[in-house]
Amino acid sequence: MSKEQSFLDQINQHRGILYKIARIYVDDPEDRADLIQEMTYQVWRSYDSFKSQSLFSTYLYRICLNTAILSFKKEKRRMTTEESFYIETEHILQDDENSKEIQLSKIYYAFKHLTEIEKAILFQYLEGLPHSDISRNLGLSEVNVRVRFHRIKEKIKSIISKTEENEN
Amino acid sequence: MKIDNIQEIWQSESNNQDxxxxxxxSASEKFQNPIRKIKRNMIFEFVCYLLSFFLILKVVARNEAFLNEKLSNYxxxxxxxGMVCLAFFYQFYLFYKTISKVQLTTLKNLVIFRYELKIALHIYRIYCYLFAIIALPIILVILFQIGQISFEINNIDIVKWLVSIAPSGILITFFFIFLFTELYLYTSYGIYIKRVDKILKEMEDQVDENV
Structure with a gap:
């Protein structure tokens, strides 16, 4: 199997990571495909430096998150967080209000209120990464990650409860 | 929805639909990392420099103001x-080589990138002003040569005219050079420093570690 094919196989096994990161960092669905392409390219570019002793997914988190945080694009008019929430949920039927998809949309909506680094911390926590990996991926101390995460949790709690209050 | 349930909901999202x-x-055209954009800017600048170098050389050599003995001085x-520019371009080449090796995947690399970019920006600033200061007399001579014809036609004392407008003319020219240089440096490089600064500031944000 060629190096390229083995890379694509590994990427596709973990494509959920790329799709989720793109959804967190970019509002416009069309732009997400471009961000996914850019992340794939950056991972491919540094693929030689990937040591198979470590998990491919751990390596993927680090490269993709840093690419998403630092990527620049020509700015379109930014969607407001409310608009993006509407787009995320408009295809979901009203009677499915408590469906998993609605709940997921609420989580993505809450992400929009966080800063770039906060998004990266919360995302890795939700993916089940330990604090030590989160700190290594972002170059922060473990204590720093813990403290930030405590704040993010409070922020998320208040955003979600506000969303639910508005719905009622 | 409780905060503790979020992780459970999140992890239940299947990626089969993706x-x-x-x-x-290949790299995305829409999303570009700062290093790629800066490298592209630098190649563009170098091509522009080479083109303008030979263009000025040809245009000025044909201008009457520089004919005969004046041409050799020119x-x-x-x-x-040209030699000064080459020295600067050697520095830019070193910067180009350095950033080509950097991958923005860690905080350490981000700090290195910012440091290199800051130094390069200062070199660029000196280069732009120096280039403008050297180019200014050449441009003035050409303009003077063009203007001389109209002075002769209208019977105007050139020296008096020059003394009256030179200070304000030089000030206005320098103001525009300053404006153009700063605007160009900001849009080509400063904007990336600003962005990187914002991320670094957020990462280095002092948190009370006793919480």
Whole structure:
């Protein structure tokens, strides 16, 4: 199997990571495909430096998150967080209000209120990464990650409860 | 929805519905990392410099103001300017090589990138002003040569005219050079420093570690 094919196989096994990161960092669905392409390219570019002793997914988190945080694009008019929430949920039927998809949309909506680094911390926590990996991926101390995460949790709690209050 | 349930909901999201990633291992045109954009800017600048170098050389050599003995003086000035530019471009080449090796995947690399970019920006600033200061007399001579014809037609005392407008003319010229240089440096490089600064500031944000 060629190096390229083995890379694509590994990427596709973990494509959920790329799709989720793109959804967190970019509002416009069309732009997400471009961000996914850019992340794939950056991972491919540094693929030689990937040591198979470590998990491919751990390596993927680090490269993709840093690419998403630092990527620049020509700015379109930014969607407001409310608009993006509407787009995320408009295809979901009203009677499915408590469906998993609605709940997921609420989580993505809450992400929009966080800063770039906060998004990266919360995302890795939700993916089940330990604090030590989160700190290594972002170059922060473990204590720093813990403290930030405590704040993010409070922020998320208040955003979600506000969303639910508005719905009622 | 409770905060503790979020992780459970999140992890239950299946990626089976996501489209497989195809064999597109090229960079995105829309999303670009700062290093790629800066490298592209630098190549563009170098091409522009080479084109303008030969263009000015040809245009000025044909101008009457520099004919005969004046032309050799001009070539000396131009050669000096060329050497100064080469020295600067060597520095830019070193910067280009350094950032080519950096991958923005860690905080350490981000700090290195910012440091290199800051130094390069200062070199660029000196280069732009120096280039403008050297180019200014050459441009003035050409303009003077063009203007001389109308002075002769309208019977105007050139020296009086020059003394009256030179200070304000030089000030206005320098103001525009300053404006153009700063605007160009900001849009080509400063904007990336600002962005990187914002991320670094957020990462280095002092948190009370006793919480």
């Amino acid at each position: 489209q497989p990633i195809l064999n597109q291992l 070539y000396i000035v131009f050669a000096v300017q």
